[in-house]
Amino acid sequence: MRNRLLYAVLASLLIVSCTLDAHEDMHGGTQRTAPAADGFIAPIPGSYELPVVSAAADGAVLDDTGATSSLHAIYDERIVLLSFVFTHCVDPDGCPLASFVLSQVGRQVLRDPALRSSVRLVTFSFDPVRDTPAVLAAYAKSFRRPEMDWKFVTTKDEAALAPILASYGQTIQRDPDGYAFSHQLRVFLLDSQGQIRNEYSAAYLRPEVVLADLKTLTLATPDPTPIKPQSHLARAGDDKTGYENHDYQTQSRAISARGAFPRTPLNFDAPPLGLPPFSALNGPVPLPSHAALGRRLFFDRRLSHNDTIACASCHLPDQGFTNQELKTPIGIEGRSVKRNAPSLFNVGYQHRLFHDARESRLEQQVWGPLLAMNEMGNPAVGFVLDKVTGLADYAAEFARVFPDQGITMETLGAALAAYQRTLVSGNSVFDRWYFGGDTAALAPSAQRGFELFRGKARCVACHTIDKTFALLTDRELHNTGLGFERSMRKKPASDVIVGPGLVMNLKAEASAGLNEPPVNDLGRYEVTQEPSDRWKFRTPSLRNVAHTAPYMHDGSLATLADVVRFYNQGGIANEGLDPKIAPLYLTNLEIGELVAFLNALTGDNLEALTRDAFAQPIGDRH
Amino acid sequence: MTLKATRALLVSALATFTLGLSPVVSADETCYSPYMAKIVGQEDFMYIWTLGVQGLGDEQDKLVTVDVNPSSKTYGKVTNSLSVGGRNEAHHSGFTDDRRFLWAGGLDTSTIFIFDVHSDPAKPKLVRTITDFVAATKGVVGPHTFYAMPGRMLITGLSNNQDHGGRSGMAEYSNEGEYLTTHWMPTDDALEGAAKSGKIADGYSYDVRVQPRLNVMLTSSFTGWNNYMMNLGKMMGDAEAMKRFGNTVVVWDLHTRKPKKIFDVPGAPLEIRCAWGVDHDYCFTTTALTSKIWLIHRDGNGEWQAKAVADIGDAAKIPLPVDISISADDTRLWVDTWNDGTAHLFDISDPHAPKKIYSQKIGEQLNMVSQSWDGKRVYFTSSLLANWDKTEGPEGDVQYFKAYDWDGKALKPRFNVNFVAEKLGRPHQMTAGAYALFAKAPTAARTGLAARE
Known part of the structure; x- marks a missing residue:
């Protein structure tokens, strides 16, 4: 009806x-x-x-x-x-x-x-x-x-x-x-x-x-809108600088910007001004073929057990080859990693690897994150090698680059190490002024900062400068008290930022029942079991330090000024505090000058390194 | 008389004519997905996309079927459980427009599981697994919302394969599971013609809803893999991580998929629900970190606007509003707050001034809410994210699927499935199934099936 x-x-x-x-x-x-x-x-x-x-x-x-x-x-x-x-x-x-x-x-x-x-x-x-x-x-x-x-x-x-x-x-x-x-x-x-x-x-x-x-x-298919050329690829694509302020504005970069720029070959004929000769590298001078294969591996998320995490997930090229967006990185299935991802700039010159210096060669070191259950989570060396062997895009490449060896524990390590050794960065403003004799290169405030650096502030005691080069690290381990503080006196934060310029002082109910994992970290002691090694961590290089926030082994300090203030107060007192650390009595003006000096340690090739990295597609499951 | 007026006359005359027979013959579903088959009667099943937990049962993600028909002998019982392998951060799911297949995604591995729910609605079958979502979409990570369009699925992502942050996009797949295209959320260097109404173009992504009669699509914004995979307590202590939440709602041209206007909506606007009424040109969203209801509406000049219209609890306690559900008559909005495990009901008769009229604690934590078409049955699940969920609480109140009756004044408990005791995992999104959809319905268009989300 x-x-x-x-x-x-x-x-x-x-x-x-x-x-x-x-x-x-x-x-x-x-x-x-x-x-x-x-x-x-x-x-x-x-x-x-x-x-x-x-x-x-x-x-x-x-x-x-x-x-x-x-x-x-x-x-x-x-x-x-x-x-x-x-x-x-x-x-x-x-x-x-x-x-x-x-x-x-x-x-x-x-x-x-x-x-x-x-x-x-x-x-x-x-x-x-x-x-x-x-x-x-x-x-x-x-x-x-x-x-x-x-x-x-x-x-x-x-x-x-x-x-x-x-x-x-x-x-x-x-x-x-x-x-x-x-x-x-x-x-x-x-x-x-x-x-x-x-x-x-x-x-x-x-x-x-x-x-x-x-x-x-x-009608004809419209051309895709071109990405606006970016002159700051070395800046994080999701830059949140100034987020604390109400007038914060985004400067976000398109995901599709990666790969939109041609690769320019890296100059690897000689070390840049300010760095030691290549003979001081912790392994062979990288062959281009090894480095190219290593770069592909470095950006491949399939190198983790469940195909979600690449080396580059925690060492991001546009974030100073560390992760600026987290205090400490997140591993497979979201598992917590307790230490800050170290920047890889000039890692080829490091002879003691990891924050606790437990490893000596990059070729070996790469297996640490690959196998750590809270990082890339692979169950075995053989599992990784079999998996890479099974990926169509690798077998032929390994055979070409390592003709008599193919995919082995050694060659995979050698390729990744080779790529990392290409991440050399020098010829900073400071280098041109100090080693190059360009007296106008360094601003006066940064020059005063340098005088503090090697004088009143005593930074140079650990962040060393040699006659012809400056790695800005003594490659030693020190107790600054920061690890002690985290282990012994942890206090929860109560201020949380919930939007641009929106800081909220949380009430206790906000975090009741949330299970933050333990973050205890005894540093070098975990390797040696020597009580005197408690809370000792490796001195990082300060090259490109303006691009490698957050700072310290636990990423707990957000800015360079915070770091200088930490040392200005003499670190944190504890039984094993390194005797080189003591109150500095720097004025605020002097703190600013020190930061100006640290900002002058940025190499001249960050854009080139980022562009080189961005030309490498991310490896994902097909 | 114009063509549109003619068509409007055609449709409205017929709609008026049939009004006594079926409530919304001419109107499309605008809140779940337009023109998806609807269940207006009694739903038979809830399909619960469930996250596997290490140390519990078989530890893997699964689609759990619970019998929710009170006239059934197995009412309130788990009648089927289909494990899919691995832990993928099982999260949201959505039917294709013909409601014959349920797509369910994993936010961690970006794997998508497609279940046949029509051959035997009591026993869904896994018929296809999409494993190359990230590569196919050129970098979208974390498939979240599965939104039916004619013959295809619109899938929002939460993250990307470059920095595991919040910049992301939307992918389109055919109903057959073939990748079609990717639309990135607008960023400052690629606004794609969109106007920034404020200062933010973060490129973040979360939910999507459409209003076909207005040719409008809305998207919201959450956070990236780093944050949604991270321990929640750890994240709240990481100031940099807390800066990586979305602060935008984007208005799009639905047909061309081009962004038109970006609103600043601070504090992670999550679920979007649009009003059903044919002259109700507005949608709601709630902000997770700032605990507000926002109204996205078309003003008298035809311009889309966004404004905060109500507070949800005490923001300093981070109640964390999560899922919302709008009633068929556009007068009520359920809002779940996860942190205190409470369901709130708002009177939204005046969309510009919602008023809270009821609250009920449901459990130790509370995430999703689904209601029957008539609003008389309301279902809740507990789990938010693997590393955000609480693990301590009274028996049966930590990880659960609970059914209630709503009599207009209070929620009356009907049953509780304790997902820990049943060794299942952590229950997340619920979708309703019914035998009537595939065998006994007179016509899909006329019956207008669908339990609303």
Whole structure:
């Protein structure tokens, strides 16, 4: 009963609508961006892409004259708008809507010469029992003007129907009364190559949208918007500098900016000014082939057990080859790592590796993170080697670079070590002033900072400067009291930043029940078991230190000024405090000058190193 | 008479005609996914995407089916459990537009599991696993929202493979599981034509909802892999990490997928729910860190605007509003706060001035909420993220799936499935299934099936 009444109303409305086309306001080429009366804003043809969804399937059909044909013959290399209906359907958001919209689109197509010559409408009935060619022809008369290119088709029987419906993802259920079907309205847009480019359900089926899509298919694909050239690739892509302030503004970089710039070969003929000769490296001078393979491995997330973490996940090229966004990194499955990821700048000159100096060569060191259960989480050396061997992009490359060895514990380590040894950075403003004799290179405040550095502030006692080079580390381990403080007197933070310039003083309920993992860290003692080694950590180099925040072994100090203030107070008193550390009595002005000096230790090739790294695609599961 | 007016007349006349028979014949679902089949009657099942836990049961992620039909003999019981292998940080899930398949994602490994839920709604089958999501999308990590579009799925990501931070994008896949394209959230160097209404274009991503009748899509913003995988207590003590939360809602042109306007919405706006009414041009979101309800609305000039319209509890206690659910008549909004395990009901009859009218503690922690179409049945789950969840609390109140009846005044408990005692894991998103969807429904369009999220 309901169906028949609906059908009557619908039929009358369709008749009305069919008489209205003379006054429609959708002229071809008119680009309307203002909202329509109901708030709808139509898209501008050609301003967007319609990605290929899949190839439109073929199948045997009958047309409304009773002639046999195939869908592909019906499509005939035209742009096709294809609806799936049954003619007895009365759902207002179903088949009648589809036929109504197709008729409206058809009228507009007739008015547009480009569309008229290229667009065909096709209505497919999935009710071959009831919708005979004769019924289809009668149905077509209600919607199709004689001059329209509009085919009405069905199949000869239900057996021929099933594969077509399956290939177009159409599910139909005959209603219990046997009269109607339960189905979801779906209209397809096909390009002239017979590829599905869009699909519409009732919610999305508006004539102006369909027309925009038809026109878009006749226009050239727009060029992707170019990424604005960035002169600061060595800055974190998600820079949050100044986030504490209400007037913070983002300077975010597109993810797609990585790889948008050509690689410029790194200059590796001689060490830059300020660094020792290559003979002082902790291993062989890197061969380009070794380094290239190592770089690929370094940026491959598949080197972790569950394919989520690369070396570069914690040593990010645009974040000073450390992670500026975390105090301490996060390992596999989110497991906590207790120490700050050390920067890898000039790591080739380090002879004692890790914060507790437990490793001696980079070739060996790389296996530490690979196998640590809270870092990359691999269960065994053999597992890693087998996995890399199984990755299509590595076997041939290893065979080429290490012809007699292939993929072994040694060669994988050698490749990663070689890449890391290319991360040499010097020729800073300080180097040009101190070693290069350019007396104007270093600003006066930084010069005063340098005098403090090797004088009153006594930094040079551990951050050493030699006659012809300066690694700015004594390669020794020291107890500054910071580790002691963390182990013995930990106090929870109560101020938390919750938005730009929004700092909230939390109440106790905020963190009740949250289980922060223990962060105890006894430093060198964990290697030697010597009580006198408690809370001793390795002296880091200060090269590029302006780009390697956060600071200290636990990443607990956010800025260089914080670090200087920490030493100005004499570290933190404890039984094993290094005797070189004592209160410095620096003024605020002097602290600023020291920071100015530290900022002058930035090498001249950070952009080049970042660009070189960004040219390497990230390795992911295929 | 214009064409649109004609169509509107056509549709509204028919809608009016059928009003007594079915509540929303002409309106599409705008809050879950437009034109997805809806369950307006009794749902038979809840499919609960569940995170595996080390040391508990088989330790892996699984899709758990619970019988929720009160007339069934197994009402309130786990009737099926389908383990998928590994721990992937099981999180959200969503049906395809025909509701025959359920896509469920892992935020850690970016693996996507596709379940057949129509062949036997009581026993979902794993039919496809997408393992190359990150490579295919050119770097999107952490598939989050699975949102049905005609013939395809829109999938928001939470992170990226470069810095594991919050910059991310949306991917489109065909219903068959083939990758189609990626849309990155606008960043300062790639605004793609979007206007910054404030100072922020962080490129972060979280949820997506669409209003097809307005050709509008909205996205929100959370945080990246580093933070959502990190221990929550550790993160709150890391000032740099706390700066890496999203502060934006983006208005998009739905059809072209181009961003149009970026709103500053500080404090991690998460779930987006749009009003259902055909003249209700607004959506809600809640901010996790600043504990506010925000209204994203179209003003009298047709311009989209954003404003904070209500507080949710005491922000200094970080109640952490998570999932929200809007009623079919646009008058009520459930808001779950995770940290205190409480469900709040807001009267949103005036969307510009929501008023809290009811609160009920559900458990030690509370994340997701789903309600039946008529609002009489409300379901809750507990888990937020593997390394954020609390582990201590009363038996049955830590990791649970709880069913309640809502009589308009109070929640009445019906049953509780203790996911720890059942050795299942941590229950996250719920989606409803029904036999009627695939066999007994007269027509999908007419019955308008769907339990709303």
